[in-house]
Each structure stands twice: as C-alpha cells, then as structure tokens.
Amino acid sequence: MLEISNLKVGYGGKIIIRDLDLRLDKGKILSVVGESGTGKTTLGLSIMGLINERAEKGIVQGKILLDGNDINRMSKEELRKLRWSRLSMVFQNVEDALNPLYSIFDQVKEPLLETTLNNEEAEGKTLNILEMVEFPIHRVKAYPHQLSMGEKQKALIAMAFIGDPEVVILDEPTSALDVISKDSITQLLKVLCKDRTALLITHDLSTAASLSDNMAVLYGGCIVELAPTSSLLSDPRHPYSRGLIRSYPDMDRAKDLQGIRGRAEFVESGCPFHPRCTQAIEICKEERPKLIMVSQLERRHSHPQQRPESSIQNRVSRYIACHRGGVIPLLEMRGLVKSFGKFRAVDSVDLTLFEGETLALVGESGAGKTTLAKTVIGLLEITDGKIYLEGKKIAENGTNLARENGFHRKVQMIFQNTRESISHRLNILEAVVEPLNIQGIGSEKDRLKAVKDVLEEAQLPSDDDFLNRYPHELSGGEAQRVVIARALILNPKLIIADEPTSSLDASVQAKLMKLLNNIQEDRGLSMLFITHNIALARKISDRIAVMQSGKIVEKGPSSRILASPLHPYTKGFINSASGLNHSKL
Numbered sequence: 001m002l003e004i005s006n007l008k009v010g011y012g013g014k015i016i017i018r019d020l021d022l023r024l025d026k027g028k029i030l031s032v033v034g035e036s037g038t039g040k041t042t043l044g045l046s047i048m049g050l051i052n053e054r055a056e057k058g059i060v061q062g063k064i065l066l067d068g069n070d071i072n073r074m075s076k077e078e079l080r081k082l083r084w085s086r087l088s089m090v091f092q093n094v095e096d097a098l099n100p101l102y103s104i105f106d107q108v109k110e111p112l113l114e115t116t117l118n119n120e121e122a123e124g125k126t127l128n129i130l131e132m133v134e135f136p137i138h139r140v141k142a143y144p145h146q147l148s149m150g151e152k153q154k155a156l157i158a159m160a161f162i163g164d165p166e167v168v169i170l171d172e173p174t175s176a177l178d179v180i181s182k183d184s185i186t187q188l189l190k191v192l193c194k195d196r197t198a199l200l201i202t203h204d205l206s207t208a209a210s211l212s213d214n215m216a217v218l219y220g221g222c223i224v225e226l227a228p229t230s231s232l233l234s235d236p237r238h239p240y241s242r243g244l245i246r247s248y249p250d251m252d253r254a255k256d257l258q259g260i261r262g263r264a265e266f267v268e269s270g271c272p273f274h275p276r277c278t279q280a281i282e283i284c285k286e287e288r289p290k291l292i293m294v295s296q297l298e299r300r301h302s303h304p305q306q307r308p309e310s311s312i313q314n315r316v317s318r319y320i321a322c323h324r325g326g327v328i329p330l331l332e333m334r335g336l337v338k339s340f341g342k343f344r345a346v347d348s349v350d351l352t353l354f355e356g357e358t359l360a361l362v363g364e365s366g367a368g369k370t371t372l373a374k375t376v377i378g379l380l381e382i383t384d385g386k387i388y389l390e391g392k393k394i395a396e397n398g399t400n401l402a403r404e405n406g407f408h409r410k411v412q413m414i415f416q417n418t419r420e421s422i423s424h425r426l427n428i429l430e431a432v433v434e435p436l437n438i439q440g441i442g443s444e445k446d447r448l449k450a451v452k453d454v455l456e457e458a459q460l461p462s463d464d465d466f467l468n469r470y471p472h473e474l475s476g477g478e479a480q481r482v483v484i485a486r487a488l489i490l491n492p493k494l495i496i497a498d499e500p501t502s503s504l505d506a507s508v509q510a511k512l513m514k515l516l517n518n519i520q521e522d523r524g525l526s527m528l529f530i531t532h533n534i535a536l537a538r539k540i541s542d543r544i545a546v547m548q549s550g551k552i553v554e555k556g557p558s559s560r561i562l563a564s565p566l567h568p569y570t571k572g573f574i575n576s577a578s579g580l581n582h583s584k585l
Contacts (some may be wrong), residue, residue: 031212150181220272227318237326278524347550360541
C-alpha cells in the first residue's frame with residue numbers, strides 16, 4: 001500500500017532520517033515508537049510531502065510510494081489533491097494544528113471544499129463525522145480556545161477522516177490526554193482505522209499496544225527493530241527497544257522504572273545507538289548495521305551449544321539492526337552441577353543472563369543459591385556441566401578453563417556477609433584498591449584517583465580520614481557500600497550480588513537498592529541478584545528464577561512469575577512472602 005525505500009530526510013543542515021525502509025500493508029496499523037527527537041514526526045511529515053513546506057532547506061531523498069506513485073516526486077498541485085482524500089494526518093501539536101480564527105465546524109469542513117460536494121452536502125458530512133467521533137454537537141460552532149484538550153483532539157481526528165482517506169498518519173494522538181480521554185480516543189481510533197492503513201507515531205507504548213499490529217522502533221532516524229507489536233513488547237531484542245520498554249510506566253510491570261544511560265544524539269557513523277549501548281564493540285562505532293530478518297530461535301542459539309531455554313520461546317520472525325544480533329547472552333549455565341559427595345547442592349541448572357539485565361535468583365535458605373554463585377565466580381569447581389561468558393566456555397566438567405584470562409575484570413561478586421568480604425587488617429583505601437593491585441592496573445596516582453571516584457559513585461566520602469578507617473569503624477550500610485565500591489573498581493560487566501541487603505534495616509536497604517539500580521543504569525551492568533526476599537526481587541529484577549533443592553523449578557519475566565506462578569513451590573513461596581496488611585493499620 002505505502003512503501004518507503006532509502007529515505008533520507010534533513011533540514012537546517014542536519015540529517016534526521018537515514019536510509020530508512022518501511023512498508024505499510026493494506027488494512028494494517030504500524031506503530032513507530034521512540035524517544036522525542038528520534039525522527040518520528042519527521043517521518044510523518046515526509047510521507048505527507050510537508051518537509052519542504054515546513055522546514056528551511058529541507059532535504060527529502062529516496063522513494064515514498066503510494067500504490068506505486070512516488071509522493072516525493074509529485075508537484076504541489078498533485079500533493080494538494082492527494083492530501084485529505086487519499087492520505088491524511090492527525091497532527092501532533094493541537095494548538096498549532098487548529099486555526100484560532102475559525103470555528104471547529106468550519107475547520108473540519110475545510111478539506112471538503114476541494115471536492116465536488118455542494119455546501120449543504122459538505123455541512124451534512126461534517127456533522128456526521130463530528131457525531132462519529134463523539135464530538136459534542138452543541139459545541140461545533142465553538143472556537144479552539146473554548147474547548148478541552150480531548151475535544152480538540154476529536155476535532156483533529158474528524159478533520160483527518162472526513163475525506164475517507166486510504167492511509168492515515170496519527171502523530172501522537174493521545175499524548176496530551178488524561179487516562180479516561182486517552183482510552184476514549186483509543187477506542188474511537190480502533191473503529192475509524194478498521195480495515196484502513198495507518199501509521200501510528202507515538203512515544204506512548206500503551207496506545208501502540210492497543211492499536212497497532214506491528215511496531216517499528218526508531219532511533220537516530222533509523223529503524224533498529226521491527227516486529228509484531230505483542231512480540232516486541234513482551235520480548236524486546238534490540239538494546240534500545242529493551243531500554244525504551246523498561247522506561248515506560250506499566251501497571252503490569254513489577255520492576256521499578258529504569259532509564260537508558262546517556263542522552264539521545266545523532267551520530268555521523270556507525271550504529272546510531274552505540275554511544276549509549278552496553279554491548280557496543282568496535283564495528284558498532286564504524287559501520288551502520290543493516291536491518292535484517294532474524295528468528296527467535298537464532299537469538300537463543302547464537303552459540304553452537306544447544307540452549308534448552310530456546311524451546312519454550314515462540315519462533316517469531318522480526319527485523320533487527322544490530323551487529324551483535326540484538327541483546328546477547330552474557331552468562332550461561334548449561335547442565336550445571338555442584339556436588340558435595342553424593343549431595344547435589346546445584347542440580348542440572350540451565351540459566352541465561354542477558355547483557356544489561358537483572359536476573360533474580362530466589363528461594364529459601366539451603367536451596368543452593370550461594371553455592372551456585374560461588375561456582376560461577378570460581379570459588380568452587382563445578383562437578384558437571386558448562387559455564388559460558390560472552391559465548392566463551394570458562395568452565396567444563398570440573399575444570400576452570402579461562403578464569404585466569406581476565407575473568408575477574410569482567411565478573412565480580414558482592415558477598416552476603418559484609419564483615420567477611422573485606423579483611424579487618426586493611427583500611428578502606430587498601431581494601432578498595434586491592435583488585436587494581438592484583439591486576440596490575442594503573443600507576444599509584446591513577447589507582448588512588450580510581451578509589452576516590454568509585455567511593456563517590458557508591459555515595460561514600462573520599463577524604464583521607466575515611467580512606468584511613470577500618471571496617472569495624474563503619475556502619476553496616478557504609479561497609480556494604482565499600483564492598484560495592486571494591487566490586488566496581490575493575491569496571492566489570494557482571495555483578496553477582498548475594499543477599500547484599502539481608503543484614504540491613506529497611507531504610508538502609510532501600511537506599512542501597514536505589515544505589516545499585518542507578519549504578520547498573522549508568523554503567524550498563526548485568527546483575528545476578530540472589531535473595532530469599534521475593535518482594536525485593538520484584539522491585540529490582542527483569543526476570544526471576546526460582547530455586548528449590550538445587551533445581552530451577554520456574555523462570556520467566558518478573559511480572560509473569562509474580563502474577564501467574566505455575567509451579568506449586570513458587571506459589572507457596574509467594575504466598576509466604578511478608579507484606580504489610582494495610583487494612584489493619
């Protein structure tokens with residue numbers, strides 16, 4: 001129906017959209033989502049042929065084909081005849097889109113003035129469309145400043161649909177509305193867009209979820225992911241898509257909101273997202289990735305080793321622009337066993353921790369959580385199975401293969417018992433700098449600066465008085481922050497946090513968890529968070545794995561595990577979780 005190829009758009013000397021390819025199928029709604037400034041509205045205006053009219057020194061290159069006819073090559077007269085009849089748009093800024101000097105009735109009727117309808121027929125059709133969008137008929141002669149935001153939005157929608165267009169562009173149709181008005185507009189658009197081709201431009205993911213069949217994620221003027229809407233929202237595959245969804249407030253989500261590190265900016269070369277990406281490699285800075293089709297199965301089998309988790313995933317095809325094929329597995333355990341004699345403390349565990357995510361490992365004391373952590377970090381040798389880090393085998397069948405090869409620069413652990421984590425013989429400076437000394441990193445001056453920087457990042461003092469203190473002179477919260485600083489000083493990619501707040505009071509625990517969340521967001525860390533407190537896991541994790549007697553009995557997105565647990569042990573564990581009974585307060 002509408003096909004865009006090699007689209008390049010710029011104005012004011014700045015390129016906004018680069019080499020974009022997109023197809024709108026007949027009778028389908030495609031949503032384009034992304035942060036403000038990523039080029040969404042520019043895309044809509046380009047399709048309408050309005051860039052050169054609205055922007056100084058506008059550049060539009062490439063093809064925008066409507067039933068084979070290139071909109072980009074049409075004359076002004078051809079565009080004038082096309083707009084509102086075959087192609088229309090609901091503009092984003094209501095205040096700018098409506099003329100304050102004309103009544104709503106006259107403005108909605110205006111697109112019909114170019115048709116063969118007489119005035120009486122045009123007025124009748126105007127009343128019909130205003131009734132259809134549930135605009136209060138007794139207010140049709142009102143002016144824009146006399147209307148509510150919801151009424152203005154309905155007027156714009158009526159104007160866009162009055163010519164019965166084949167293709168409609170909806171630019172942020174619900175962004176400025178309250179939840180009740182938004183729901184009303186969304187239901188209205190469902191009716192109006194039925195069997196019609198539409199492009200929905202929005203940063204409101206709930207509107208996109210309600211209206212669109214497919215979703216394209218736009219960043220830096222490039223599409224980074226394209227998939228069926230439900231699949232993309234439930235399993236985002238590009239690092240930017242995942243960050244965007246994490247940032248969106250959702251009644252069904254358990255985890256606290258988490259933003260995307262850095263800020264959006266256009267880059268001249270390489271992947272547009274690479275300055276903010278947690279898994280960028282050298283090619284990401286140099287070469288722009290192509291949007292290619294991948295399957296769900298390819299993601300789970302990016303390494304030749306068979307991954308059992310893939311079998312439970314839907315095989316949904318999608319398009320991704322990423323040199324690494326989307327979010328990559330960082331840590332993988334396959335058939336992991338740790339035995340003490342005949343007792344299996346860890347029994348055939350299969351787990352994957354993806355780049356930049358938090359996986360909570362929950363279960364009662366004695367379930368094997370800490371044993372698993374110590375086995376992964378290398379303090380205990382595995383009895384059987386395999387462990388992979390970034391796709392490379394680091395342990396297999398009782399043998400540590402690559403612990404000496406920079407492993408501990410990438411993986412660090414925060415231990416459960418703070419007092420045993422750092423030697424009482426070392427002062428704070430000596431304890432925090434020790435990993436740098438072991439790894440032989442930097443000069444003495446560089447190491448001292450690194451210690452002070454990481455202490456400040458952990459919200460601790462960095463003056464000489466604090467550096468010369470010993471662990472017994474600190475509070476529990478301060479000691480745990482020192483342990484965190486020590487774990488972070490090598491700039492690892494993965495933190496294994498074993499009950500890091502179990503000995504702290506609730507106030508200190510809350511502050512510490514906020515600190516860990518902020519550090520993870522700023523650094524792009526992955527975290528294996530071990531806890532027996534499922535309420536705490538709910539607030540911090542992307543996914544939860546439930547452990548019982550050394551086995552993983554259930555795993556999945558945190559919201560799903562908590563709302564619809566499947567295993568009897570998980571149900572009982574959640575039901576036993578402590579909570580405040582507000583009805584008795």
